[in-house]
Amino acid sequence: MKERKSLRPEGLVQVRAASARPDPTLNREIQTKIGQQLRAIYDDIVDQGVPDRFADLLRNLDSPVANGHAGNGHAGNGKTAGKDSGE
Amino acid sequence: MSRDPSGRASSRDDASVREAMLAAVPSLRAFAISLSANVDRADDLVQETLLRAWSNLDSFEPGTNMSAWLFTILRNLFRSEYRKRRREVPDSDGTYADSMKTQPEQSSRVEFEEFREALGKLPSDQREALVLVGASGFSYEEAAEICGCAVGTIKSRVNRARTRLAELLAIESIEDLGPDRELRAVFSGGGN
Numbered sequence: 590m591k592e593r594k595s596l597r598p599e600g601l602v603q604v605r606a607a608s609a610r611p612d613p614t615l616n617r618e619i620q621t622k623i624g625q626q627l628r629a630i631y632d633d634i635v636d637q638g639v640p641d642r643f644a645d646l647l648r649n650l651d652s653p654v655a656n657g658h659a660g661n662g663h664a665g666n667g668k669t670a671g672k673d674s675g676e
Numbered sequence: 677m678s679r680d681p682s683g684r685a686s687s688r689d690d691a692s693v694r695e696a697m698l699a700a701v702p703s704l705r706a707f708a709i710s711l712s713a714n715v716d717r718a719d720d721l722v723q724e725t726l727l728r729a730w731s732n733l734d735s736f737e738p739g740t741n742m743s744a745w746l747f748t749i750l751r752n753l754f755r756s757e758y759r760k761r762r763r764e765v766p767d768s769d770g771t772y773a774d775s776m777k778t779q780p781e782q783s784s785r786v787e788f789e790e791f792r793e794a795l796g797k798l799p800s801d802q803r804e805a806l807v808l809v810g811a812s813g814f815s816y817e818e819a820a821e822i823c824g825c826a827v828g829t830i831k832s833r834v835n836r837a838r839t840r841l842a843e844l845l846a847i848e849s850i851e852d853l854g855p856d857r858e859l860r861a862v863f864s865g866g867g868n
Contacts, residue, residue: 619842626791631811634706643701
């Protein structure tokens, strides 16, 4: 059952070329399918929406970031400080 | 004109930034899962991305693509983390295939399994380019910026990814179902 090696009778060079560039019709068909399946997998995750942890996280970012190591980015942030809502 | 030219956006703009970030979360997660091959790690990556973005809002140019900016941060975080954890190879078939198994019922499950497996066999730079352009909807130019490389590099990665996937999928079909394309069409649901 080792038929695969003789997919093409033209010889080794042709086989190599065929594997780099398959039958154009088949190729187009497969490329369409690749695009659809890729998007289907991706969109399936996108459709899960925003998990609560991220909604919560972003809500809590409302106050100036309490991000220990990068505090200097907020020097002179008077406007946000004025809107302290005490969350 | 609520922007403070000397630095940070006003709190009103902060609200719209937060909304833009929130809107980007679903696709950030999808991208992170495609990179990390692990849903939990992907979500941690997204969280870290949001925190990092928020504390570096100054470096975001208003009017530019917020989503692309976030993707860039996420990718860089993943890359630096990945360098630290070399021993974990996210490209191994099983891990990657499992991570994408969040799928509900699909009409052609076998095909999706095959596809996931094939996707997992791609080198990560090719997979990432393919996902950005083919699923996230970024242009080649945007994808190049996100990956920090030339547009031509992205194009060739996407092309190589597509060619490789086509090979993997075609070969699998032939192996599984024989060389007869009509027969293959029957098995895959009788065509489109």
